[in-house]
Amino acid sequence: DDNDLTGNRLQIPPLLEDQNPDPDIAAFTLTAQEGKTSFYLDQQTATTGYNGSFLGPVIRIRRGQQVYINVVNQLAEPTTVHWHGLVVDGHHDGGPHQDIQPGESWQPEFTVDQPAATLWYHPHFTWSTANQVYAGLAGLIYIDDAVSDKLDLPGEYGVNDIPLIIQDRNFNQDGSFSYQTTMMGIVPGQTILVNGTVNPFLPVNREKIRLRVLNGSNAQNFFLTLDDGSSFLQIASDGGFLPAPVSRKELFLSPGERAEIIIDFAGDNKRTQALVQNQKTLLAFAVSETVVSSEDIPEVLAAIEDIPVGPDVKTRQFDLESMGISGTINGKYFDMDRVDEEVTLNETELWTIRNLGGMMQAGGHPFHVHGTQFQIVSRDGRKPSAEEQGYKDTVYVAVGEVVVIKVRFTRTGLFMYHCHILEHEDNGMMGQFLVK
Ligand code: C2O
Ligand code: CU
Ligand code: CU
Numbered sequence: 001d002d003n004d005l006t007g008n009r010l011q012i013p014p015l016l017e018d019q020n021p022d023p024d025i026a027a028f029t030l031t032a033q034e035g036k037t038s039f040y041l042d043q044q045t046a047t048t049g050y051n052g053s054f055l056g057p058v059i060r061i062r063r064g065q066q067v068y069i070n071v072v073n074q075l076a077e078p079t080t081v082h083w084h085g086l087v088v089d090g091h092h093d094g095g096p097h098q099d100i101q102p103g104e105s106w107q108p109e110f111t112v113d114q115p116a117a118t119l120w121y122h123p124h125f126t127w128s129t130a131n132q133v134y135a136g137l138a139g140l141i142y143i144d145d146a147v148s149d150k151l152d153l154p155g156e157y158g159v160n161d162i163p164l165i166i167q168d169r170n171f172n173q174d175g176s177f178s179y180q181t182t183m184m185g186i187v188p189g190q191t192i193l194v195n196g197t198v199n200p201f202l203p204v205n206r207e208k209i210r211l212r213v214l215n216g217s218n219a220q221n222f223f224l225t226l227d228d229g230s231s232f233l234q235i236a237s238d239g240g241f242l243p244a245p246v247s248r249k250e251l252f253l254s255p256g257e258r259a260e261i262i263i264d265f266a267g268d269n270k271r272t273q274a275l276v277q278n279q280k281t282l283l284a285f286a287v288s289e290t291v292v293s294s295e296d297i298p299e300v301l302a303a304i305e306d307i308p309v310g311p312d313v314k315t316r317q318f319d320l321e322s323m324g325i326s327g328t329i330n331g332k333y334f335d336m337d338r339v340d341e342e343v344t345l346n347e348t349e350l351w352t353i354r355n356l357g358g359m360m361q362a363g364g365h366p367f368h369v370h371g372t373q374f375q376i377v378s379r380d381g382r383k384p385s386a387e388e389q390g391y392k393d394t395v396y397v398a399v400g401e402v403v404v405i406k407v408r409f410t411r412t413g414l415f416m417y418h419c420h421i422l423e424h425e426d427n428g429m430m431g432q433f434l435v436k
Contacts, residue, residue, distance in 0.1 A: 007199035007284060012158040013139065013165075016057035026065050030056065031072040032079050032100075032123075032137060039191075039198045043175030047136040048075060054196045056139025058163060059121070061112050063145035068109045073100040078125055079132060083141060084256065085119035085238055085373065085393045086110070090413015090435065093370055096126045096336060097414060113410075114373060115302065115391070116148035117240035118163075118212040118258050126336060130218050130422035134179045136196070138165065138216050147241065147302050152295035154210040154262070160294075162202065162209060165216045166253075166282065167193045183324045185361030186219040186423050194283050201284040206266040207292035210235075211275075213261065215253035218422040221364070221396075224251040224282065226263070227274040233297055236260035239373035239391025241302035246386045254366035254396040256420035259387070262297055304390060307348055307375050307406045314349045316341060318431075320365045320397065320419060322358040326427035327365075327419065333428035339414070341433035348408045350377065355397040365424065367403070368394040370415035371435070374407040394420055409435040 020027040035053025036044040050056030061067050071081050071094075078101050082094035091098065092108035100106045119141040123132040140163050154160035168189025170178040180187040194200045215222050226232060226249075233245040238258050251259055263269045265287055275283040319330050326333075332340070343349065351374075353367045373391035376384040380401055388395075397403050409415075418430035 007201045008197050010200040010202040010283065011195045011197045013055055013163060013195060014057045015157060016051070016059050020068070024065060025068070026061055027068045028059055029070045029072065030081065031074055032081070033074040037136070037196065039171070039193070039196070040175060045171070045175050045177055047177070048132065049136045050139055054136040055165060056121070056137070058140045058142055060142045060144065063112050063114065063116070063143060065112050066109070067112060068107065070105055070107055071100060072105045073102055076102055077128065078102065079137070080124045081106070081121055082124035083119065083121050085117065086141065087114050087371060087373065087411060089411045090371065090415050093413065093415060095124050095370060095414070095416050099125060112143060114143065115240040116145040117143045117238070118214070118236065118260060119143065120214055120216070120258070127426050130426050131179065133216070133422055134169070134177065134218055140165065140212070140214060151298055151301060153235065153297065154208050154294060160207060160209050162211050163195065164211050164213045164283065165195050166213065166222055167216045168220045169193055181325050181423055185324050186421070188220055192282050201286050203286045203288065204265055205288050205290040205292045208262050208264045208266070208294040208297070211261050211263065212258065213251070213253060214258045215255050217255050219255060221255070222253045222277055224253070224275055224277055225249060226269065226272045227276050227281070228271045230269050230272055232269065233262040234259055234387050235262055235297065235301055237387060237390040238393045242387065242390040243302065243304050244300055245297050248387065252396070254364060254394070254420070255422070256366050256368050256394040257396070266291055266294070307408050309348050309350065309406055314347065315352065316349060317352045317354065318367070318417070319354050319356050320367065320429065321356045322362055322365065322424060322429065324360040325423040327358065327424045327429035329429055329431050332431065334430040338432070339434050340431035343409055343433050343435045345412055345435055346408065346410060348406055351405050351407055353395070353397050353403045353405065355399050355401050357399045362399055364396050364398040365429070366394050366396050366420040367417065368420045369407060369417045371411055371413070372407055372409050374405045377404040377406050379403050412436050
């Protein structure tokens, strides 16, 4: 009975207004700003957000569209805005080289040239990415295309198509964020925010609900299940739809990864009342008695074009090692002035990523590559499981694991690869490559 529910109604980020009436062109303004947010009644937390006090609006764009974004920095410190998962030229990517000083603005532009997907955006300024994301700077990007138009999937924004940005945080007594790291490692947050909501519930009808989940945490992995142990369908990973829905009982997401899942409150998930992690509710569902009929989820979602590998394929190896909050890739700490790899445009490469472990909180690393969507070839020599067979931009590599990906770049410029544990990224575990 939803009257028994305590907590706060899940906040749904607004959709960012497209200021250009031409359907082939989109123009947006995104302002990074300081603010105050009430996560708890009677308490104010100093936060930052885009066009608001915490997190940012959803930027919704279409394949083929020409997109112009005016990014304004009203913070007291430099920032950048990186489009995570988007295939764009290096100088529009928003990495550490595209700094926006306080009071300045930046105007990236690009043509959307990739399949429908749920991507995201966040700061990427050297040494302050972790702090700026923790304070609230992050938002989602939705790409629509002809395939997503045709598929009969729940698609009513905020009603049965729900964004979920999951982040862990710690609070001080006075309501301020307590962001703690030590040389030894990262202090996990005791409170989980979903779209900036503490203890959230989501009202749903008895129908299929699509959740677009982003692990937007700095460092925490999430291992999500439903409270009644029932299964759900995963329909998309980082870079868009899977070839076919995958029935799952748990969803693992490391920092930076996304997944889209379908929960059927009229069918298989009739008894489901919450999305949980370790028996702790992350999101409660207030299920009404209103039955809304929805179409069956299609058995074929999208044809995934297999990235072709030639006979003399170029290979590279990336060895990850961490020590507390810092780490290296191939034994090197990040250097803005050093180009680590040179890559040829439009040529597929095989990249082998090895997690060699390390000292103090050695754990898995979510390895992320800018400017592309790649495919996983193998995980410890084995074919990846079904949910890892779609396009990815971030892949989790556990201690001792070896993951091979095939990757191809279709845009020129300077890009980053790094661990998406943001403290690792800020403290050395990043390299840069030039595509030409
Ligand atoms: Cu989410 Cu280098 O990025
Ligand atoms: Cu990225
Ligand atoms: Cu890492």
